[in-house]
Amino acid sequence: MGDRMVPVSFDRLMDRILEEYEKLGTVFSVRKQYVSPKDVYYSIFGEKLEGVCGPAAGPHTQLAQNIIAAYCGGARFFELKTVQTLDGKDLPVSKPCIKADEEGYNVEWSTELRVPEAMEEYIKAWYALKLISREFGFGDPDGFVFNMSVGYDLEGIRSDKIDRFIEGLKNAGTSGIWKECSSYARENISRFNHIDEKYLDEMSDRIGISVTLSTLHGCPPEEIERIAVYLIKEKGLNTFVKCNPTLLGYEFARSTLDGMGYGNMIFDDHHFRDDLQYQDAVPMFERLMDLAEKEGLSFGVKLTNTLPVDIRNKELPGEEMYMSGKALYPLTLALADRLTRSFGGKLRISFSGGADFFNIDRIVETGIWPVTMVTNLLKPGGYDRLVQIAESLDQIRRIDAGKNIEFNGIDQGKLHELSVNALTDIHHTQNIKPREPFKSSQSLPITDCFVAPCEGSCPIHQDIPYYINLAGAGRYKESLEIIVNRNPLPFITGSICTHRCMSRCTRNFYEETVQIRKVKLEAAWRGYEEVMDEIRPSGKRNDIKAAIIGGGPAGIAAAHFLAREGALVTIFEKEDCLGGIVSHVVPEFRVSREIVEKDVSFIRRLGVEILTGTEIRGEKDLAGQGFTHIVLAIGADNPVKLDIPGAKPYYAIDFLKKARKNAVELGKDVIVVGGGNTAMDVARAAKRLPGVESVSMVYRRDKRLMPADEEEYLLIREDGISFLERLAPAAYDNGMLKCEKMGLGEPDDSGRRRPVGTGEFVEMRADDIIIAVGEMPDEEYIKQNFGPMAFLAGDCNGKPKTVVEAISDARDVADRILNAPKIEPYKCKLTEKTEKSIHKKKGRMAHSGAGPESERCLQCSYICENCVDVCPNRANVEILTGTGGMPQILHLDDLCNECGNCADFCPFAGRPYKDKLTLFGSRERMEDSGNPGFFVVRETGDVIKNQGLLLSENAVTDSIILAVKERYAYLL
Missing domain, CATH: 3.50.50.60 (FAD/NAD(P)-binding domain)
Structure with a gap:
């Protein structure tokens, strides 16, 4: 096994689609297929467009099955992955190349296929969509648009290789792959209910009449313009020019990201200096708009490319990576706002940069469309996220029902308001503290890998999904019984537990954690009387x-x-x-x-x-x-002492005991030293005492490194308490506390950067000092x-x-x-009803408060399948063995390019693309791989297992192999 994908032939592609849809109701594991309303269309480049969202040029448009999966989810505009002269094995791509668990990062930029292979993938996808859109009734067969993406210089774009690609998509009917697709459709026409010869004869082979130009950082403005002129005038293509966020200038980008909490994101100004400058971009775009209009074509800009940032913590291989997703959103909007004002709203904008369910309707309402995305689709839910997005945009379409929606300019007021609001949007600002690591230290098993990360991170391994599900059904007695089985303090923990479980909740990758602690307290209150009625002294007796x-x-x-x-x-x-x-x-x-x-x-x-x-x-x-x-x-109770010359401080535990009894008096100005949860309690208690006017906390690191929970920090801010970072008390004299300013050095044993003195000092008023740095x-x-x-x-x-x-x-x-055994985890049998309920929640955004938390809980202890959701290539699939057990995961070697995305979202300390049972497409690839797996000889049905599988096989692996041969033969 290498890191190279093997494209699927069209016949196998269609066989899988038809058989999988018939047997399971899914298409490439997409469970919720979007059906487009027929009342209104958008119009772009003179073509109909049923919807304005879709995948951007990236992993989701590299292979035919990726495009098909996106279409089934609700995508209708597809920005095909960029092609360039450097391609295939000649293109160096470090692996893993994607990291999307927070904001998105990548170190790849164009198709990893050979350019002719890429063209074939796009033609296969186009033809397949023409068939399934009509056959399955998902939408108008003419209601989607493919947008080419090419780069990176004029010489390469004018080369024979790229020219054949462009012309091949402008007129695909003469290509060998088109004829192969057509032959399959005609030979298998009896398998279709809504496809006939006439339909196939009239099918349009004009796949691409638009292009997005992508250029490398540092490309001179005159080169960009020459390429765009060539694409418009010589190739006759409607053209978008992809802009870099560096157009905003270094100071603006740095201050914006710092203000939103991304101070840990490191980049300097060299790209901003070397890239296209705003004052050069505006007149260029004016000239290109005029040229396109003269040629009867459309011109616009694509906002934006990714932002290069430094690799500092080995997030990905190399020295520089490209940032996208939620942190790019405010920069992209700011650039859109600026360009819109410069052009009076007349410049067309294609948007990509942190678009998701929570903002896409507002983006489109400004007049900006199409809107494409990558990072959002790389998170749990994957392609299934598109359905909710497409449905939300239907509400906008229905306002204009009965007419085609044309581009009529951008609403400058709405866009500016959206851009300003982005700076404080909770979906795009950085967490005050980094999220706790999602992955556990437990090895990823070859089978039976369903696990609830919340349970694994809980010190008592509470059966969280089960009690949440029961509470949601109103069965509070049963819910509380499950809680108390492991946790005899449900009221206390339901009130003040530090809830490590919530930081590991998979729902964090959607919008926010399930409110686990809140549900526990609700179950405690509502189930208390019934549970208490059944508690009696134990009838057992021992000698203890x-x-x-x-x-x-x-x-x-x-x-x-x-x-x-x-x-x-x-x-x-x-x-x-x-x-x-x-x-x-x-x-x-x-x-x-x-x-x-x-x-x-x-x-x-x-x-x-x-x-x-x-x-x-x-x-x-x-x-x-x-x-x-x-x-x-x-x-x-023994406080950790902190020597501050001249000071006679209180210590946290003693102070809190006295404060609880109203037995302590403090001066007007109080300083609390420390950054943990106890320090937060001390500060809030001090602020409530009579006579206290101001409370400040002094902490030697910054708040991203404080041991306190983020919610505790938010509570002190609500109470008007100041949190002063990177300060260490040095001396106290005459009511003034002298503190040394601290820098951050190398990580210490806790993994946090060590505070290092700078030799600079500040003074602040302190009538009383309370030390809260720990007890022993x-x-x-x-x-x-x-x-x-x-x-x-x-x-x-x-x-x-x-x-x-x-x-x-x-x-x-x-x-x-x-001398008792450990408490066994609470387990319920997975029913068909439960499975459907879980899959219904996957991919759908739902903030807390919209309904019972059980409607948000993904019940990962039954079904996890993050690796299935997040794989752009559909290289991980669910297998039902038919033995009554839980669903299993099978990895498809041919479809994997080892991007690494599934590893980031796997709750185990493992990599599904390396550790899961693997189906190989050939004996050679199996022999070249270290994965535990097997190969099936198609002619005979013989199963050949490799050494990795022979060492780890069990009854479940055998049942998976049998299920593949009997129920999932379309995977072979």
């Missing part, structure tokens, strides 16, 4: 009598797990109530005493003895009471007063923990005491 010292989250959870299995449990708590840090430190505006008591009520009902106001100082205090086990859950357990006290037989749980066990980590600790301690 456990003393739990400390009634915080770890202690409560340990008591729950032990008592549930029949142990006699007593909690000793030195304070007047249980809850530990949650009850006595976390501010009450975040979590109330009632919330804590709800969780405590579970262990009361289980028969746990609770002794508050009772401090146990050591094992000797428990002597003679018959305890067989001691669990130490006393927290961590008193290990010496524990060692001296409790023997090695004591079990440690929670903050006292090594380092401070979140509540859910404390629960995980407690579960581990309980399992060791009980």
Whole structure:
């Protein structure tokens, strides 16, 4: 296996389409086929256009099946992947070449096929669409448009190779591949219900009458103009000239991206200096508009090309990559706005740069169309995202029902408003903090790889999709039972859990995470009474009598797990109530005493003895009471000290305890040192105290590197608290805190860049200083007063923990005491109804609040298939084995060019294009590959397995192979 694709012959292409659609109702795995309304068309280049969206020149228009899949999803305008004289194996493309998990990046720029192969792919796609649009009733066979893309200099574009390509698409009927397609259609005409000889005779072979010119960065303006003149005058093509965002100037691009949170995106000004300048572009475009009008053709600009940025963290191979997607959107709109004002709205614009469901209708309403995209289609949902987009644009079309929509200029006011709003659009601004890594450390298995990333990232491996689904159905009792099976603190965690699960939610790649914590709390409140009615002291009995010292989250959870299995449990708590840090430190505006008591009520009902106001100082205090086990859950109260000469600071835990009891007074100006969640609590609690006028937080790194959750940062901003970055306290004198400005050096052991002093200092007013940089357990006290037989749980066990980590600790301690096996994951059988429900949600945008969160949850524990969704080439497919098991993934070697996109979105630490069971198209490619896979001899049906498969095969792999031969033979 190499990184080269093998184009599919037209007969096999059509056989797969017809058989797959008949058996599964899908076309190249696209499940939601868009059917275009017949009431109105757009008109472009004198041709009809059913819709104005589609894929841009890129991976989605490189192969015939990619174009067909996009059409089925709802695309009607196709910007074909760029061709140039350097092609095929002569074109160096580093692999992987695509990264689209946040904003998009790539290191490839034109077709990886030979130019004649590319032309054949486009002709095959055109002919196939002419057949299926009519046969399946998806739309008008004349309602889509192919737009050629060529580059990169006049000499290359005038070469015989590119000229044959252009002329071949202008008049495809004389080509060998057209005749091959026509022969197939005529020989198989009996397989069609709506195709006849007359239709085939009248089919248009004029595939391309328009072109988008793409030039390399640094191309001189006179060269760009010469090429455009050639394409218009000599080739008679309607022409778009693709513009680079560098037209905006370095200062504008840098300040715009910085203001939207993309300060980590590194680029200098050399491309901006070397590329076409705005003052040269405007008169050039005026001349080209005049020329096109004289020739009876259309001229416009394509906005925009990608933006070159530096590779700093090995995101992709090489030194420079090209940025697209959500970060490109504000730059593209800004350039569109500027050009529209320069031309009074008369310059036609084809748009590509961060278009998606949330903005495409507003783009089109300005008069800018067609609109094409790449990055959006490279994310989970893939081609299925197009249906919702196309349907949203239908609303605009219906306003003009009964007439063809022509280009009549661009609404300057609407465009300017859209451009300004883009700067604060949540779909395009950068997250304050980088998202937690999506991928786990778990190896990608060859089969059974469905997994919910939220579960895998949860310290207690909560069965999240299942309880969300039950809550959505109103079955709150069952939902809460599933929660409490692993999490005996549903009220506390439903209120203040740091929800690592939500940062790993696949829905983040759509719009925003499923509100997992919110659903947990809802299930807790609504299911509480019914669940409590069934809780009784365990009927089991064992010889375990456990003393739990400390009634915080770890202690409560340990008591729950032990008592549930029949142990006699007593909690000793030195304070007047249980809850530990949650009850006595976390501010009450975040979590109330009632919330804590709800969780405590579970262990009361289980028969746990609770002794508050009772401090146990050591094992000797428990002597003679018959305890067989001691669990130490006393927290961590020792603050990490920070020496600030001249200062007498408060420390976080002590301050929060006093603040909760209204037992502390602060001055007008308060400074909190630290950047974690506890520091955020300290700042918010301080701001609420009488007499405090201003609170500022000082943190030695920047906010992208702070340990606090992003939502906590947003809350301090709402409270009017300042967050001062890259400052380290140095000294305090006469009410003034002196801080050193910090730079960021190389990463430390935590992976964050190390703060480095600059020697520059600033001063700020501080009546009081509160240090919140961490706490540690008193290990010496524990060692001296409790023997090695004591079990440690929670903050006292090594380092401070979140509540859910404390629960995980407690579960581990309980399992060791009980010698119990791990709790098995909750599993439901995948039904046809459930599968349809999951696939219905794939590709559809839906923000939180639009309905039950269960309607947004993708239920990845049943079906993941991100690798199927995001592959432009359709090289990963779902296989149903017919054995009643979950769907499996099969990789198709011939269709893969190792772009790497599926690896980025796989929740495992693996690469589906390397690790999944692979079907090879030839014995030679199989022998050249390290993938576990097989080859089927078409003539005999014999299956030949390679060594990689023989070492990892199981009953499921055999069932996949059998299913391929019997049900999915069109893949062979």
